[in-house]
Amino acid sequence: MNKHDIPSxxxxxxxxxxxxxxxxxxxxxxxxxxxxxxxxxxxREYQDxxxxxxxxxICTKGLTLHPRPGNRGIRLQETAAxxxxxxxxxxxxxxxxxxxxxxxxxxxxxxxxxxxSGSSIEEYVEGARLLSASxxxxxxxxxxxxxxxxxxxxxxxxxxDAAAVTAAVRQVCTKPLMVKLSPNAPDVVAVGKACVEAGxxxxxxxxxxxxxxxxxxxxxxxxEHITAGLSGPAIKPIALRxxxxxxxxxxxxxxxxxxxxxxxxALEFLLAxxxxxxxxxxxxxxxxxxxxxxxxIREYMDHHDFTRIEQLSIRPNYA
Amino acid sequence: xxxxxxxxxxxxxQVVDNRVLAEQIHELIVFWxxxxxxxxxxxxxxxxxxxxxxxxxxxxxxxxPQAFAETALFQGKLSFLIAARGRGSRELCELQKGxxxxxxxxxxxxxxxxxxxxxxxxxxxxAASPPRIALVGGGVGLAPLICLARTLPPxxxxxxxxxxxxxxxxxxxxxxxxxxxxxxGSHGERGRIPAFFNPAxxxxxxTCGPEPMLELxxxxxxxxxxxxxxxxxxxMACGVGACLGCTIPTRSGNKRCCVEGPIFDSRELFYE
Numbered sequence: 001m002n003k004h005d006i007p008s009x010x011x012x013x014x015x016x017x018x019x020x021x022x023x024x025x026x027x028x029x030x031x032x033x034x035x036x037x038x039x040x041x042x043x044r045e046y047q048d049x050x051x052x053x054x055x056x057x058i059c060t061k062g063l064t065l066h067p068r069p070g071n072r073g074i075r076l077q078e079t080a081a082x083x084x085x086x087x088x089x090x091x092x093x094x095x096x097x098x099x100x101x102x103x104x105x106x107x108x109x110x111x112x113x114x115x116x117s118g119s120s121i122e123e124y125v126e127g128a129r130l131l132s133a134s135x136x137x138x139x140x141x142x143x144x145x146x147x148x149x150x151x152x153x154x155x156x157x158x159x160x161d162a163a164a165v166t167a168a169v170r171q172v173c174t175k176p177l178m179v180k181l182s183p184n185a186p187d188v189v190a191v192g193k194a195c196v197e198a199g200x201x202x203x204x205x206x207x208x209x210x211x212x213x214x215x216x217x218x219x220x221x222x223x224e225h226i227t228a229g230l231s232g233p234a235i236k237p238i239a240l241r242x243x244x245x246x247x248x249x250x251x252x253x254x255x256x257x258x259x260x261x262x263x264x265x266a267l268e269f270l271l272a273x274x275x276x277x278x279x280x281x282x283x284x285x286x287x288x289x290x291x292x293x294x295x296x297i298r299e300y301m302d303h304h305d306f307t308r309i310e311q312l313s314i315r316p317n318y319a
Numbered sequence: 320x321x322x323x324x325x326x327x328x329x330x331x332x333q334v335v336d337n338r339v340l341a342e343q344i345h346e347l348i349v350f351w352x353x354x355x356x357x358x359x360x361x362x363x364x365x366x367x368x369x370x371x372x373x374x375x376x377x378x379x380x381x382x383x384p385q386a387f388a389e390t391a392l393f394q395g396k397l398s399f400l401i402a403a404r405g406r407g408s409r410e411l412c413e414l415q416k417g418x419x420x421x422x423x424x425x426x427x428x429x430x431x432x433x434x435x436x437x438x439x440x441x442x443x444x445x446a447a448s449p450p451r452i453a454l455v456g457g458g459v460g461l462a463p464l465i466c467l468a469r470t471l472p473p474x475x476x477x478x479x480x481x482x483x484x485x486x487x488x489x490x491x492x493x494x495x496x497x498x499x500x501x502x503x504g505s506h507g508e509r510g511r512i513p514a515f516f517n518p519a520x521x522x523x524x525x526t527c528g529p530e531p532m533l534e535l536x537x538x539x540x541x542x543x544x545x546x547x548x549x550x551x552x553x554x555m556a557c558g559v560g561a562c563l564g565c566t567i568p569t570r571s572g573n574k575r576c577c578v579e580g581p582i583f584d585s586r587e588l589f590y591e
Contacts, residue, residue: 041561045578048325049423049559061563069573076554076564078373078407083556090563090573232372284556285365285374286421287329 018301020294022056022276022309024253025176025201027137029056029111029276032309033266033294036257036280037062037115037140037180038087042101043108049287053109054294056276060097060105062117062142065127067093071147073224077213082234082259083281084211086223088147089117094127098134106135115180117142119151121168132174139175141166141200144182144207146229153207156182159194170199178202178255181246183235184210188242189249196250204255204278205246206239232281233259240268247273247315261289263296270297273315327424327559328353331367334418335396341485343403344459345412346380348396349420355393356382358467359550359582362424363558364399366410374423375407376555376577378463378527380488397422400462400488426558428582430467430525431548433475450476450495453521455536457481457512457528461488463550463581464527468492477521481512481528518545526550526585537585547585551576 020031035043037059046052070090077084092100097114105112114136118124124141131139143156143165155165166179179195181188183206192203208229213222221227239258247254256274260266261282269277282289297309306312336348347364356362356379363374377399384395403412414420433452454464454476461480465488468476473493480489480499486506489497498515499507508515513535518524526536527550540547553565553576560578567574569587574580 039557039562041559045557045559045561048327049329061561069568070563070566072568074554075566076556076562078371081372083372085556085562085564087563090566281372281556284558284562285363285372287423 016305016307018298018306019308020298020301024255024276025138025178027057027111027176031056031294032270032276032297033290034059034113034255034276034278035110035283035290036278037142038085039280039283042097043105043110046283046287047108050290055110055290057111057113057137058105058108059113059115059140059278060101061091062089062115062145063091063094063097063127063131064089064117064119065094065123065130067091067096071224074222077222077228079211079213079230079232080234082230082232083284084213084223084228084230085208086147086225086228088225089145089152094130098130102134102136111137113138113140113178115140115142116169117145117148117152119148121165123151124165125168125172128169128173132172136175139169139173139177140204141169141177141179142207144180144184146182146184146208146210146227147225149225153182153184153210156191156207157185159187159190162191163194163198166195166198166200176201178204180207181205182207183239183242183258189245192246192250196252200252202253202255202275203246203250204257206235206242206258209235209238231259233261235259236261236265240272243269243274244272244315247313260293263293263300266293266297267300267312270309270312271314273313275309326354327426329421329423331419331421334414334416334420336416337412337414340400340487343412344485344487345401345403346398346488347401347411347414348398349422350395351382351397351422352392352394354425355384356397356425357429358470359430359463360425360427361463361558361581362397362399362422362426363555364411365407365421366414367419367421369410371407371410373407373556374421374558375411376426376552376558377401377411378550378581379425379466380462381466381469381491400459402459423558427577427580430463430550430582433471433523449520450474451522452476453479453516453518453524454494455479455512455516455524455526455528457532458483460528460532460550460552462527464525465489465492467525468494479512479516481532482506513539518543518547521545524548533585534589537589540585541589549583549585549588550581551583551588552581553577
């Protein structure tokens, strides 16, 4: 549809009010700005700092069936325009999440997306079963965490593995299912297509890039697991390229993330074809960036007479 | 703001002063309007014009309310001791008066109040008896201890302060006994401060500084059966408990240094 075909609801003298809401696999978000998994805790951590209710959605910290203590040793290393982390999926386990965190997270207002991880297909499936019976809106299947020894990213590197875990989870998952892809896959588009064929309702990308830091004084790697995951502005152009490529190859909604730190960054992803975007690392030093991005998208749409987010894409629709 | 009484806030503020206290050691003073902090808490600090991505967690050195503040919020100045070590801290040390700084805070736990902390009427009596409280700090780790000392009655505590060489940051406090140690012997005792500290006479010990020092002080206190509170330091990204980058394994499981800390009971940390 041409944007000029849409009549202005405000009459001749005022431009149409941009509608920022988006539909992701049947879940209506009031705007396309989502707090990325692992950067927003369970929402309440940011309640005193920003108006959390204004967000489109919140992705939880990566959840596993059983509690995980996370990795030992140093977990963070700042780099030029980036952050390498080795948290290792520290979380209380899905039953404790549902009992202790979900009720308050639900009350915050934004849609709740549970990020699900696991070290075996059986663990993913059992986690998906529990989450499906809970009051979440969507599952984000994490097959892209680079910081755990078993599972995690191992499922996200090649199409058959990704398809196997997606199909198994799909069988028990009664919620909309989004799969979070790894930029470390040799062919991320092929992995994405395999996930869609296996039943994914949406795709999000990218998780962090496998990276390394070395302590030159101690003469050893900074992280106990040697490698860890790079996020932040440093990865944005590569993430954007991957989102662009994937949006040309699949028909399900794509949620773009990777180094988004401003309204302009977010708009680039939406123009590249993403239906919504996630903000992560940028929240840490400046929590209000989330609202600046929502407002920046609104102003851009207003200025260019767009009424719906879907009109922003410059990517020819895959059909 | 969601809550009418936020515990913390994000704000941009102005640098009031940046004083060089010793080689590579700066005192940064900034305006602050927000929740009133407590001794032991910290802020995430980042220059607005910055080449780094994340704020740096820095403990409060002192705070001073402005006279005739009109709002319910605290309004005044905050001061921080900063050692120029990495890119982030060097950037903070290069800030000049009038520069804009981004702050998130106040964050984390405060020092527990000394038990039966004497009222002003009792202060004179307290001053006459030997102090029951010891503050043991090293380098810029003295900041949260000096912050606490400024809230205690004069001469109600002893202070043990260790430095590499130069002595700094001890103005405006009145300990009954002051023990100074420097690694090069240029001031006070020669050596490291735990060698000159005996916890036996005290009812409670507060400590902050390099981790080996904290462990020595904590173990000495545990042997003497004296409660000891430790202010810990970890790399942090968010400062508010979301990223889990600052997790510390304790006797009762993982704790976030930024939320459940930075103040810990030493028995939770050094127990093996």
